[in-house]
Amino acid sequence: MVMRKNNIVNINVEKETINSQLVANEIGERHTETIRKIRTLVGYIETDAKLRSSDYFIQSSYKGGNGQQRPCYLLTRLGCEMYVNKLSGKKGTLFTAFYVKKFHEMDEELRLQNQDSYMIEDPVKRAEKWIAEQNERKQLEADNKKLKPKAKYYDHQLSLDDGIKTSVIAQNYSMSAVKFNRLLHSLGVQYKVGKNWLLYKKYQNHGYIIQREFNYTEDKIATTMLWTPKGKQFIYNLLKENGIVTDNEKVSDNLQGVLD
Known part of the structure; x- marks a missing residue:
């Protein structure tokens, strides 16, 4: 907000x-x-x-x-x-x-929030966004360092459910989870409350996601939003409608162009 x-x-x-x-x-x-x-x-x-x-x-x-x-x-x-x-x-x-x-x-x-700094023409706004990106990167590195000892336990917990992490889907588009979440927000799919992403009402109750509690340490519990296969297909269709395709499709289209 x-x-x-x-x-x-x-x-x-x-x-x-x-x-x-x-x-x-x-x-x-x-x-x-x-x-x-x-x-x-x-x-x-x-x-x-x-x-x-x-x-x-x-x-x-x-x-x-x-x-x-x-x-x-x-x-x-x-x-x-x-x-x-x-x-x-x-x-x-x-x-x-x-x-x-x-x-x-x-x-x-x-x-501008959803645009990488190098794409911004205004030099002041570009500098401001670059600083924000660097701060975000440093925060992510700090968080990863802090969570690294917990990662194995965390992944084990998530593997118990039939859910797909946003970061996994984002990899298909060569995006970070942060950028991919912002993209879904800009397309009106989800909004953020605190540290959690939630679906807008129009996309709720369609079986697109599952909310899962997991222990990121043995004595601490957090909640995460995972995508179901149906949700992954929904994202794929929505992004394709907006001209965004997976890396595999880009490669396929490029090969087709060469063959043609």
Whole structure:
């Protein structure tokens, strides 16, 4: 999740959103009035069984000046489009320009997060991403060093289940598990909570994954997400639809090109 310091614009765990506080500020109305209007819209949406209000408006909260939690909403792109339909004239035009720009910025931020540093043109952003990559590499090396004595026990635990680790699937595409997980996130398959990746609702209950508890030491338990064969096939089909194929297929296509 990417959060601004004022906790107003963020990339939510599941969706890119704009906080209703900022909406109220941009259109010059009291936040309580914005909340009231959104609740009215949510009520309308929920009368249709085919629609989900969370696709438009997500209930949330923020800390007020006195430290108490106060209600707010996170507006998705669809929510902003719906809300702007209730505005007119200059106010509607300016708010449209505002949220389009904000979502574009968030899209760009996500794109940069999933892009290797050498592919970034802006020298400052390229340097920032390179530093982040180096820090991530050092952290991975430290984690691997720490977990190395536990690896044999860890692998034994995982081998007891019919599950496939993300790192194993990622190898078929010459990617690290970190980069592959980010790719699946950018394609809307999964999101991260703490250190764990979880599937979005639309992909749950399809038999794509199994959650397994394992002992990474004899007295400590952790949870990991493993892919089933059905899940592996789902990933393969999804990536192929997006023009991403396995290394074996790349080789096959190159050979075919030579033969042709």
